[in-house]
Amino acid sequence: EGLPASLAELTWQDTATVLEGVKPHEWATLSHRFLFLSPPKESVRTEVGRLLLDPGHAGDFFVRGVWINTDPDIMAGVDLFGDIRLDRDRAAVLKRSDLQHQVSSMWVRAVHHAPELKAKYYELLASDKQCSDTALADLYCDEDTAEALAAIFRQQHGDAIPLSAKDSNSAKAGQIRSALATSTIVCSQALLAVLRKGGVRCDLDALLQEGELLSRHFITLADLPEDQLTCLTQACELAEVMDPSSAPLLTTVDVFESQAFWSKEAICRAAEAFTSGGRVEVDRRALHSEAVHGLLPKGGCICGREGQQPEDCWCRQSILACSLHGFRQGIARFGIERLAAQLGARRGRVGEAVLRCADLG
Numbered sequence: 001e002g003l004p005a006s007l008a009e010l011t012w013q014d015t016a017t018v019l020e021g022v023k024p025h026e027w028a029t030l031s032h033r034f035l036f037l038s039p040p041k042e043s044v045r046t047e048v049g050r051l052l053l054d055p056g057h058a059g060d061f062f063v064r065g066v067w068i069n070t071d072p073d074i075m076a077g078v079d080l081f082g083d084i085r086l087d088r089d090r091a092a093v094l095k096r097s098d099l100q101h102q103v104s105s106m107w108v109r110a111v112h113h114a115p116e117l118k119a120k121y122y123e124l125l126a127s128d129k130q131c132s133d134t135a136l137a138d139l140y141c142d143e144d145t146a147e148a149l150a151a152i153f154r155q156q157h158g159d160a161i162p163l164s165a166k167d168s169n170s171a172k173a174g175q176i177r178s179a180l181a182t183s184t185i186v187c188s189q190a191l192l193a194v195l196r197k198g199g200v201r202c203d204l205d206a207l208l209q210e211g212e213l214l215s216r217h218f219i220t221l222a223d224l225p226e227d228q229l230t231c232l233t234q235a236c237e238l239a240e241v242m243d244p245s246s247a248p249l250l251t252t253v254d255v256f257e258s259q260a261f262w263s264k265e266a267i268c269r270a271a272e273a274f275t276s277g278g279r280v281e282v283d284r285r286a287l288h289s290e291a292v293h294g295l296l297p298k299g300g301c302i303c304g305r306e307g308q309q310p311e312d313c314w315c316r317q318s319i320l321a322c323s324l325h326g327f328r329q330g331i332a333r334f335g336i337e338r339l340a341a342q343l344g345a346r347r348g349r350v351g352e353a354v355l356r357c358a359d360l361g
Contacts, residue, residue, distance in 0.1 A: 049078060049079050051077070051107065058077060060077040063080050104134065108145060134190040137193065138197050146199075157183075162187040218254055218257075255284050262291065262294075269281050282323075282324075286320045302318070
């Protein structure tokens with residue numbers, strides 16, 4: 001008599017606990033901290049704990065159904081099944097890295113148990129906010145899960161190439177977009193790592209190389225203008241001075257045209273047959289004075305003679321010769337020294353007396 005209706009319906013076999021002096025708003029807060037009192041509406045049970053997907057549980061950290069604290073680095077609620085030590089303020093004595101391992105593995109396990117979570121998990125990975133939920137996603141995602149997430153990426157972005165924010169405006173990214181005629185999409189580091197594991201091409205260096213291969217074509221020596229063929233021949237002769245064993249070098253050189261990034265390191269490259277036949281590929285831009293001078297300090301000339309005629313400039317030949325020799329520097333020793341010695345001998349400076357101050361007037 002005088003009992004609430006819910007208690008009046010109890011039988012002698014039931015047990016009831018009555019709390020007094022607790023206000024309704026206080027009870028609403030307290031009951032939320034015990035999952036047996038306020039069970040989650042949406043959750044996934046895994047081997048290591050429960051993933052709580054209710055918006056009201058976002059960031060809540062539970063252990064065996066008892067609330068411990070709220071962690072801003074957790075996007076979903078987490079209920080661990082294992083034991084955990086607490087300090088006197090009921091804060092979990094758990095390293096950040098340990099928590100990241102626990103939560104990251106829980107998400108991957110939850111996706112296995114509930115495949116419909118893949119889309120939600122992908123959204124977490126794609127988010128710019130770093131969180132424990134995805135901190136170690138690439139470590140715990142197996143190939144099947146990574147491939148499934150990569151399929152979502154392709155469905156949303158097609159053949160776009162994923163890259164990090166720091167690479168989005170880089171010259172390398174621009175070259176890839178131009179060479180492969182494709183677009184790029186900025187992704188979080190967590191998503192990039194999973195996409196890479198799922199087979200999506202993310203290596204910018206490899207993509208750039210692929211783009212260069214697609215955009216270049218070879219030119220036969222017979223199709224070169226006379227001045228370019230002469231330049232190439234003279235460069236090979238200089239390289240043969242540095243390494244006599246490389247002669248006849250001209251017979252092992254292929255010339256190609258490319259729109260790839262132009263740099264001193266791009267002048268020559270080893271061909272596929274370099275190891276067996278010593279073949280070397282030369283960018284045709286190395287035979288153009290303007291392109292070579294653009295690689296030099298202030299776009300100047302290194303011949304050392306001001307006012308000379310363009311045909312007297314040997315910048316192209318010297319730069320190309322050193323690049324050709326660079327592929328064989330492990331074989332031929334003292335190449336640069338040999339070239340300098342022979343140049344000095346040809347100019348008649350070997351053996352000349354050194355002028356003293358008095359002789360200089």
